[in-house]
Structure formats: structure tokens, C-alpha cells
Amino acid sequence: MREFKTDIEIARAAQKKPIQEIGAKLGIPAEQLVPYGHDKAKVSAEFIRSLGDRPDGKLILVTAINPTPAGEGKTTTTVGLVDGLNRIGKNAMVCIREPSLGPCFGVKGGAAGGGYAQVVPMEDINLHFTGDFHAITSAHNLLSALIDNHIHWGNEQGIDSRRVSWRRVLDMNDRALRDIVCSLGGPANGYPRESGFDITVASEVMAILCLAADLADLERRLGDIIIGYRRDKSPVFARDIKADGAMTVLLKDAMQPNLVQTLENNPAFVHGGPFANIAHGCNSVIATKTALKLADYVVTEAGFGADLGAEKFFDIKCRKAGLNPAAAVIVATVRALKMNGGVSKEDLGVENVEALTRGCANLGRHIANVRRFGVPVVVAINHFTSDTDAEVAAVKDYAAGEGVDAIICRHWADGGAGIEELARRVADLAASGQAAFKPLYPDTMPLMEKIEAVASKIYHAAEVTADKAVRDQLAQWEAQGYGHLPVCMAKTQYSFSTDPTLRGAPEGHVVHVREVRLSAGAGFVVAITGEIMTMPGLPRSPAAERISLNEQGYIEGLF
Incomplete structure (x- = not known):
């Protein structure tokens, strides 16, 4: 039995290989890597262009039940599954998002996995990494400055x-x-107006970078950004004020996927990071499509629960990028299912099969939703030491009743060795040919009907309400030629409803769309529901209070 170590202690003790060795496992020549130190590198655009004729590997999505304070471990399972696939002789790599500094210093922590299923260097990935988020912030704010400068002059x-x-x-x-x-401050400082800040991961520039196919597509999409309107309400685009070229220059290096490794020295792309409750919540298209040319199995994740992350992965990312997922994994924990069944956080360590069974309704809803997209499913039970045999058996029995396997996974404690059974099942599912992926709605469906389709079929809402101004705005965008775009639902991650306290699998609730935003460059319409904020706040006791350098100069408190 290993002694207990924190995530950062485990990551610091990792036996990392030089990044050129990791690239060589994928067939990437050393000269096509742009190294950032010894353990991370960007893959050159020239090399990516050379891969066009290669066949694609199998794409595996890892998603989860609705998140709770009890934890689900979706990223940890994603990383562990790649280690497990490689242990059973498969050529697999992982594609995940880059963490945001906001949650890292707030309450959520980092996003590099955990325990013995992590990507490393963990500290770098969770902090400045290769500077992609700084580049996105700079490009976004360059456009802001150019707007005010244009008005001033x-x-x-x-x-x-x-x-x-x-x-x-x-x-x-x-x-x-x-x-x-x-x-x-007077005429020299421009025309006073109301404005505000969003967090970088909510920026349309982030979404654009994650959906762009290459630099030319990136520049076109940046030019398509609507920055405001004239008095006749006609839109003004970023290209109208000549901002798209300079923004592309700032993002030139950020467009290249970042190559790192897992604790077991398997390759990982960590690239891009839009939030899943207010954006589309997936890593970059360019990283995913490049990985599919380099590995036989590519495991990726989508943010939060399947009602947000998986739906947007399928309806936005896969639709726009032409991706065809071969299988999906839904991560659940006994603790989180008990919380969905009404157990308080303080009582989660006590066996409660009855509450667990009630909470399994949340898992069942997600299973049905993913199957609706034509993708075969397996359930990963992310193991905690407090789980009892009776509770694990109850989850397996429930899943069997839904026609899927539920497999106990111990990757957090044992790395790839603890998830081999799931790896075999995923490989079998991916090779079975069962997948027949299809989006939830067609491009031709009107925008309001697309919103209603997600609300009724995925959230099980009885009704969608919206003020006349919202409906009129959607109609106007359709008249301007944007009706073919998918919708990106901004909703709480904690519930199928817009009420974060309503756990389990609620039915018959009302989804009120209070605002809609057109992300013309990214290529989707955002429908904002409930109390969703595009600039979060720090909690009463933020993680930043516990992060510091120790006497040896090592970072402490990062998780």
C-alpha cells in the first residue's frame, strides 16, 4: 500500500522522459517540435499539414454525471484510460483542455488529473504553461483597444x-x-461608456482558437467577430476596423498544440480551454484531429456533466469538425451518486444503498442522452476507499438494467494498472462498429427550435420561455444568415435544470432564456439561462491563500 501523497508530490516525483522521446513515440521528428524546456513542446504547423492523408484513429469521449462537491474525477479518468490502453498494447494518446488560472486559484483547483493518473509537468500546465492563455487574452484585449481607438479617431x-x-x-x-x-477623464481618454470584463476562457477568441482548422481559418473567424452595432443596428465586424491580421499574429504560436506526457510517459496534447457552462467546453479541434492522425485511440474529455460538455462536444465540435466518436465513457462515483440521492456531504462516508439507487437516476439520464447521439456507452466507477461492496454492486446492477457495463476503476491509486478492465471494454466498443453518430438537431432547424430541442431532449424540460426581445433577436440573426449555426447553452453544471440545487433527474421544469449572444466568429449562438456569470468571483477562502513556495523553492498547495 502506497503512502498517501498529494497530487503535486506525485507529479514532482515523476520520471519524465525528454519531450523529444515522447514525440518520437508518435513519429514526430525532433526538428518538428518547438520545445518549451525539456518536458513540453509545441508541434509545428508544417508537420501537422503533412498528416493530411493518414487514416484517423478511434475517438473516445470521456464525460460524466452532473458534478457535485463529492467529486467525479473526469480528467483523472481520461488520463488513466490512456495509460490503461497503452498497458494493454494499444497506441493511445490523450487530448484535454488547458486549465484556467481562475479556478486554479479559486476553489476548483487545477485540471491535470490527480493521484497516479496525471499529465506532467503539473505545475507548469496549471500555471503559465506555454503562454497560450496569455496570447488569447492579449489578442482579445487588442481588439478592445482598437475599438475604442477607432471611435476616438x-x-x-x-x-x-x-x-x-x-x-x-x-x-x-x-x-x-x-x-x-x-x-x-476627459476627451483625451475617449468616449465614456459602460463595459466589463469576462474571464479569458469565456472569450470568443478562445472558442475560435479551439474550433479553427488552421491559421487561415483562424484569421477568417477572427474577422467574423461582431464587435458592436451602428445606429441603424447593422453589425460591425473585427475586420471592418482591420483587427484580424494583428490578432492572428498574436495567436500564431498559440494555435500549435502542446505536447506533454502522462506519469506513465504516454503522449498528451493539452490545448485550449473554453468553459463548458458558458462556452463549448472542449479542447482544440486542431489538437484532436492531429492526435487522430498519430494514434490508434484518442481519448478526450468534455467539461462538466454530459448535459453540457458531451452535448456541446457532439453538437458543436463534432458537427463543425466532422468528427465521428467511436465510444463514450460516463464517469460516476458512489459518493456523487449518493449526493444526487439526497445524502449530505458530511454523511457520504456512510453506506447508503437506498440513496445511491435514487441518485443513479442522474446516471441513467446521462446514459440515455449519450445514446441519443448514436454513440455506445460504458460507465466508469471512479473508486474511493470509502465505497462499499454493496454500493459498487448497486451501481453495476443499475447500469446493467440500462444495458451498459459499469466497471470499477482504481487509476487514481494504481495508475494504468487500475483501469485495464475499462481499457479493454472501451477498445472493444470502439472496434465494434456500433457507433452511428448523429447530432441532436439539423442545421436547418430554426434557432429557437434548436434551443427547445436541447432543453426537452437533454434536460427533460417541459417548456422553454424567452422574452419577445430574445425571440426577435434570434429571428433577426436568422434573417442575416446565421440560422444554420448550432446553439451553445449557458446553464448551471450542477443540474439538468437551471436550478443548481435540483439534483438527480428532474423532469417538467422550465428553462428560461434571458439573453442570447451571437458568436459569429466561433460559429454558434449562446443562449444564457439562469444565473450564469461570465466573470466568476473568488470564494470566501480561495485556494490562492494556500499556494506558496517552500524553503526549497518548490510550489506547495497547488492541486
Whole structure:
């Protein structure tokens, strides 16, 4: 039995291989890697272009039940599964998102896995990494500066300063910046107006980088960004104020996928990081498509529960990138299922099969939802030491009743060796030919009907309500040629409903769409429901209070 170590202690003790060796496992020549130190590198655009004629590997999605404070371990399972697949002789790699500094210093922690199923270097990945988020922040705020500068110097495009929709961003939770008044101090500082900040992972530039196929597509999409409106309500695009070229220059290196490794020295792309409750929650298309050319099995994740992350992975990322997932894994824990069954966090260590069985309704809903997309499913029970045999058996019995396997996974404690059974089942599912992927709705469906389709079929809502102004706005966008776009639902991650306290599998609730936003560059329409904030705040006791350097100069408190 191993002694207990923290995630950062485990990561620090890792026997990492030089990044050129990791690249060689994928057939990437050393000269096609742009190294950032010894243990991370970017893959050159030239090499990526050379892969076009290669066949694609099998794409595996890891998703989860609705998150609870009890924890589910989706990223940990994603990383562990790749180690497990490699242990059973498969050529597999992982594609996950880059962590945001906001949650890292807030309450959620980092996003590099945990225990003995991590990607490393854990500290770098969770902090500045290769600078991608800084580049995205800079490109976004360059556009903000160019907008105000354009208005200041005569406003050739006739931008109505009251209708500038482009805000600023910062990769930090800072509630004081949600709503601001800028350009105060007289004529030399511009025209005063109301504005605000969002967190970088909510930026449309982040979504664009994660959906762009290459630099040319990136520049086109950046030019398509709507930055505001004229007095006649006609849209003004980023290209109208000549911002797209310089923004692309700032993002040139950020577009290249980041190569790192797992604790077991298997290859990993960690690239891009849009939030899943307010954006589409998937790593970059370019990383995923490159990985599919380099490995036989590519395991990726989508943020939060399947009602948000998986739905957007299927309806936005796969639809737009032409991806065809071969199988999906739904991660659940006994603790989280008990919480969905009404058990308080303080009592989760006590066996309660009855509450667990009630909570399994949440798992059942996610199983049905993923199957709706034509993708075969297996359940991963992420093991905790407090789980009892009776509780594990209850989850397996419930899943069997839904026609799927539920497999106990001990990757957190044992790495790839603890998840081999799941790896074999996933490989079998992916090779079975059962997958017949199809999006939830067609491109031709009107925007409001797309919103209603997600709400009724995925959330099991009885009704979608929206003010006339919202419906009129959707109709106007359709008239302008944006009706073919998918919808990106901004909703709480904690429930199928818009009420974060409503756990389990609620039915018959009402989804109210209070606002819609057009992300013309990213290529989707955002429907905002409930109390979703695009700039989070820090909790009463943020993780930042416990992060520091020790006497040896090592980081402590990062998790």
C-alpha cells in the first residue's frame, strides 16, 4: 500500500522522459517540435499539414454525471484510460483542455488529473504553461483597444458607442471587474461608456482558437467577430476596423498544440480551454484531429456533466469538425451518486444503498442522452476507499438494467494498472462498429427550435420561455444568415435544470432564456439561462491563500 501523497508530490516525483522521446513515440521528428524546456513542446504547423492523408484513429469521449462537491474525477479518468490502453498494447494518446488560472486559484483547483493518473509537468500546465492563455487574452484585449481607438479617431465605421458588445478579458476570477465604466477623464481618454470584463476562457477568441482548422481559418473567424452595432443596428465586424491580421499574429504560436506526457510517459496534447457552462467546453479541434492522425485511440474529455460538455462536444465540435466518436465513457462515483440521492456531504462516508439507487437516476439520464447521439456507452466507477461492496454492486446492477457495463476503476491509486478492465471494454466498443453518430438537431432547424430541442431532449424540460426581445433577436440573426449555426447553452453544471440545487433527474421544469449572444466568429449562438456569470468571483477562502513556495523553492498547495 502506497503512502498517501498529494497530487503535486506525485507529479514532482515523476520520471519524465525528454519531450523529444515522447514525440518520437508518435513519429514526430525532433526538428518538428518547438520545445518549451525539456518536458513540453509545441508541434509545428508544417508537420501537422503533412498528416493530411493518414487514416484517423478511434475517438473516445470521456464525460460524466452532473458534478457535485463529492467529486467525479473526469480528467483523472481520461488520463488513466490512456495509460490503461497503452498497458494493454494499444497506441493511445490523450487530448484535454488547458486549465484556467481562475479556478486554479479559486476553489476548483487545477485540471491535470490527480493521484497516479496525471499529465506532467503539473505545475507548469496549471500555471503559465506555454503562454497560450496569455496570447488569447492579449489578442482579445487588442481588439478592445482598437475599438475604442477607432471611435476616438473619428469613428469611420459609425460604431454606436452605446452598442459596443465586445468586452475585455482577464484569466482570473475578479468580480469587481464584471461591470465597469471606461474612458473616464476627459476627451483625451475617449468616449465614456459602460463595459466589463469576462474571464479569458469565456472569450470568443478562445472558442475560435479551439474550433479553427488552421491559421487561415483562424484569421477568417477572427474577422467574423461582431464587435458592436451602428445606429441603424447593422453589425460591425473585427475586420471592418482591420483587427484580424494583428490578432492572428498574436495567436500564431498559440494555435500549435502542446505536447506533454502522462506519469506513465504516454503522449498528451493539452490545448485550449473554453468553459463548458458558458462556452463549448472542449479542447482544440486542431489538437484532436492531429492526435487522430498519430494514434490508434484518442481519448478526450468534455467539461462538466454530459448535459453540457458531451452535448456541446457532439453538437458543436463534432458537427463543425466532422468528427465521428467511436465510444463514450460516463464517469460516476458512489459518493456523487449518493449526493444526487439526497445524502449530505458530511454523511457520504456512510453506506447508503437506498440513496445511491435514487441518485443513479442522474446516471441513467446521462446514459440515455449519450445514446441519443448514436454513440455506445460504458460507465466508469471512479473508486474511493470509502465505497462499499454493496454500493459498487448497486451501481453495476443499475447500469446493467440500462444495458451498459459499469466497471470499477482504481487509476487514481494504481495508475494504468487500475483501469485495464475499462481499457479493454472501451477498445472493444470502439472496434465494434456500433457507433452511428448523429447530432441532436439539423442545421436547418430554426434557432429557437434548436434551443427547445436541447432543453426537452437533454434536460427533460417541459417548456422553454424567452422574452419577445430574445425571440426577435434570434429571428433577426436568422434573417442575416446565421440560422444554420448550432446553439451553445449557458446553464448551471450542477443540474439538468437551471436550478443548481435540483439534483438527480428532474423532469417538467422550465428553462428560461434571458439573453442570447451571437458568436459569429466561433460559429454558434449562446443562449444564457439562469444565473450564469461570465466573470466568476473568488470564494470566501480561495485556494490562492494556500499556494506558496517552500524553503526549497518548490510550489506547495497547488492541486
